[in-house]
Amino acid sequence: LGANIEACHPILFDRIKARKRADRDGVKVIVVDPRRTRTAEIADIHLPVLPGTDVALLLSLLFEVRLAGGLDERFIEDHTSGWADIERALEGWSAERASSVTGLDAQEIVDAARIIATNGPMLSLWTMGANQSTSGVDKNLALINLSLATGNIGKPGAGPFSLTGQPNAMGGRECGGLATTLPGHRLVADAGHRAEVERAWGLEPGSISDRPGLTAIEMVEALERDEVKVVWIAATNPVASLPNAPRVRAALQRAELVVVQDAYYPTETGRIADVLLPAAQWSERPGTMTNSERRICLLEQIGEAPGSALPDWQIICRVADALAYGDDFDYADTEAIFDEYRELTRGRDLDITGVSYDLLRRSAGGVQWPHPEGAVLGAGAEESSSPRLFGGGRFPTPDGRARFHAPGYRKPAEILSDEYPLALLTGRVKDQWHTMTRTGKVPKLMRSEREPFLEMHPDDAGHLGVADRQLVRVTSRRGSLQVRARVTDAIRSGAVFAPFHWGELWNRHAVTNAATSEATDARSKQPELKFAAVRVEPVAAVAA
Missing domain, CATH: 3.40.228.10 (Dimethylsulfoxide Reductase, domain 2)
Structure with missing residues (x-):
C-alpha cells in the first residue's frame, strides 16, 4: 500500500x-x-x-x-x-x-x-x-x-x-534523529527518558529541555515568525524536497544565518547558504547503518574525502569546540561514538550492548538488534541472536500486550473543487534519488527519464483538451509547474502523478514541489505530499 x-x-x-x-x-x-x-x-x-x-x-x-x-x-x-x-x-x-x-x-x-x-x-x-x-x-x-x-x-x-524511504532511516531514528526523540527509542516528552540520557551524558538533572524540537514544516513557520534566526542544514536539500518550495526558500532567506553542510554543490539549498561546510560522502568515512530488518552493518571507509571536506561527525565536533563545548564532543573516532550510543540502548527494546565494531567486522551479514551483552549469534548466512520479534506474542509494553488503536477516516486537507478538480500525487522514478544531487550527474541514469512529466488518465486529458507529450501547466493553490503530459490508463481518472526529483537547478518551471501541500498530520507532522488539489491546462490555452 x-x-x-x-x-x-x-x-x-x-x-x-x-x-x-x-x-x-x-x-x-x-x-x-x-x-x-x-x-x-x-x-x-x-x-x-x-x-x-x-x-x-x-x-x-x-x-x-x-x-x-x-x-x-x-x-x-x-x-x-x-x-x-x-x-x-x-x-x-x-x-x-x-x-x-x-x-x-x-x-x-x-x-x-x-x-x-x-x-x-x-x-x-x-x-x-x-x-x-x-x-x-x-x-x-x-x-x-x-x-x-x-x-x-x-x-x-x-x-x-x-x-523506509532512505537506506539508514531506521538507524537515524534509533539514535534519536527526530525532533521528538532521544537515543535508544526514547521520547523527549518523557521525564524518565530525559533523566536516563542526562545520567549517561553526565548532565545535571533538568538539563535536557522537555520541549520537543521543531519538525521541518514547523521550522519554516518559525522562520516566518522570526522565532528561528539560525538554521544548520546537513545532508538534505529542503528547498527542493519540502512542499511549497517557494515558501521554504522565502522562509530560509529571512534567517540571519543559513549553514549548509553537504557533500554536493550546487544544490537548491546550498545556493542560498551563508556558510558552506563541505562534508565527506558515505564511502569517505566509516560508520554503521541499520536496515529495515533491524540489521546493523559496519561501513568501512574506502577513500579519502577531497579538499577540505570532513566527515559530518568531525564537523559537528569542531563547531561544538568553537562554541566552548569541546569537552563534551571529544570523540577519538566513530567507534567511540558508537560505543556511547551502544550503552544508551542497555535494557531497551533495541539493546545492542553485545555489539562492537569488532563483532560487526566479523559478521559479514551484520547483526540484528536486539543483541544484548552475552548474546550469541546463530549459525548460517543470516546469523542472528534475534531473527524474529514478537514470536512469543509478547510486546514491548508495560503488560506485554500489543495495543490496538482505533483509526478514523478523514478526507485530505485540501478539497477538490471546480477550480482545482484533480488530485496531484508525487513520487519517485526508478533511476533517480531524491533531488538528483548525485544521480542527476550520471548520464546512464538520466537516459531513462530525461525530464519530469505528468501522468494523467485519457478521460481527464480528453476533457481538458490535452494530448500526449503536450506541455501542460499544473496549478495548485500555492504554485504551478510546466511539464509534458503522459496520457495513460495506468493512472485512475481524477488523479495525476508527477515525480518530485527535478528542482529549480534542472528546470525552474518544472518544480513539482512548487505545487504540493504543506498540511501535516497532527501527530507525525509529516506533510501531505501525496495529495494536492490542482488544475491542468495546455500551455497554449494558458497563453491564449
Missing part, C-alpha cells in the same frame, strides 16, 4: 517476484495504488483507490475479514488490548460503504479481504504513499491493526513491514 517497490525497493521486489514464481497458486499479491505501476502488474488484485481514502479501505478490509472468519480470536484475547475500540471503529464499514468512498468495486474489496482471511500468513508493506498524508498515522495504525487482528505477526511470512 502506497509503495511502488519495483522502482523504490527493487531488491525486495525481486524477492517477492521470485517467491510468487515458486508458488503461483499459493502466493497472492494485493497492491493498493491509484497507479498501475510495474509493482501492480504482478498483483492478483490491484485496488486503484481514490487518493486519500486508504483508511476507509483498511477499515473495510478488516470489517470483511471478520465476516469471512479471518480473525485470530485466540491471539486477540491472549496478546492484545483495545479490541473493543476497533469493533466500534469498524461499525458500518462494509465493502458497499467503502466502495462509495474509495471508488473501488465492492466485490474487489471483498475478494481482497477473503485472501487475507484464508490464504495463510500475510506480510503488509507500505512506505511514503501512506506516511506523507494528514492521516498518515491512522493509515499506519489501520495496517498494524489488520496484522494484529489476524495474528499475522511474529511468525514466518507475516507482519506489518514499514519500508
Whole structure:
C-alpha cells in the first residue's frame, strides 16, 4: 500500500517476484495504488483507490475479514488490548460503504479481504504513499491493526513491514534523529527518558529541555515568525524536497544565518547558504547503518574525502569546540561514538550492548538488534541472536500486550473543487534519488527519464483538451509547474502523478514541489505530499 517497490525497493521486489514464481497458486499479491505501476502488474488484485481514502479501505478490509472468519480470536484475547475500540471503529464499514468512498468495486474489496482471511500468513508493506498524508498515522495504525487482528505477526511470512524511504532511516531514528526523540527509542516528552540520557551524558538533572524540537514544516513557520534566526542544514536539500518550495526558500532567506553542510554543490539549498561546510560522502568515512530488518552493518571507509571536506561527525565536533563545548564532543573516532550510543540502548527494546565494531567486522551479514551483552549469534548466512520479534506474542509494553488503536477516516486537507478538480500525487522514478544531487550527474541514469512529466488518465486529458507529450501547466493553490503530459490508463481518472526529483537547478518551471501541500498530520507532522488539489491546462490555452 502506497509503495511502488519495483522502482523504490527493487531488491525486495525481486524477492517477492521470485517467491510468487515458486508458488503461483499459493502466493497472492494485493497492491493498493491509484497507479498501475510495474509493482501492480504482478498483483492478483490491484485496488486503484481514490487518493486519500486508504483508511476507509483498511477499515473495510478488516470489517470483511471478520465476516469471512479471518480473525485470530485466540491471539486477540491472549496478546492484545483495545479490541473493543476497533469493533466500534469498524461499525458500518462494509465493502458497499467503502466502495462509495474509495471508488473501488465492492466485490474487489471483498475478494481482497477473503485472501487475507484464508490464504495463510500475510506480510503488509507500505512506505511514503501512506506516511506523507494528514492521516498518515491512522493509515499506519489501520495496517498494524489488520496484522494484529489476524495474528499475522511474529511468525514466518507475516507482519506489518514499514519500508523506509532512505537506506539508514531506521538507524537515524534509533539514535534519536527526530525532533521528538532521544537515543535508544526514547521520547523527549518523557521525564524518565530525559533523566536516563542526562545520567549517561553526565548532565545535571533538568538539563535536557522537555520541549520537543521543531519538525521541518514547523521550522519554516518559525522562520516566518522570526522565532528561528539560525538554521544548520546537513545532508538534505529542503528547498527542493519540502512542499511549497517557494515558501521554504522565502522562509530560509529571512534567517540571519543559513549553514549548509553537504557533500554536493550546487544544490537548491546550498545556493542560498551563508556558510558552506563541505562534508565527506558515505564511502569517505566509516560508520554503521541499520536496515529495515533491524540489521546493523559496519561501513568501512574506502577513500579519502577531497579538499577540505570532513566527515559530518568531525564537523559537528569542531563547531561544538568553537562554541566552548569541546569537552563534551571529544570523540577519538566513530567507534567511540558508537560505543556511547551502544550503552544508551542497555535494557531497551533495541539493546545492542553485545555489539562492537569488532563483532560487526566479523559478521559479514551484520547483526540484528536486539543483541544484548552475552548474546550469541546463530549459525548460517543470516546469523542472528534475534531473527524474529514478537514470536512469543509478547510486546514491548508495560503488560506485554500489543495495543490496538482505533483509526478514523478523514478526507485530505485540501478539497477538490471546480477550480482545482484533480488530485496531484508525487513520487519517485526508478533511476533517480531524491533531488538528483548525485544521480542527476550520471548520464546512464538520466537516459531513462530525461525530464519530469505528468501522468494523467485519457478521460481527464480528453476533457481538458490535452494530448500526449503536450506541455501542460499544473496549478495548485500555492504554485504551478510546466511539464509534458503522459496520457495513460495506468493512472485512475481524477488523479495525476508527477515525480518530485527535478528542482529549480534542472528546470525552474518544472518544480513539482512548487505545487504540493504543506498540511501535516497532527501527530507525525509529516506533510501531505501525496495529495494536492490542482488544475491542468495546455500551455497554449494558458497563453491564449
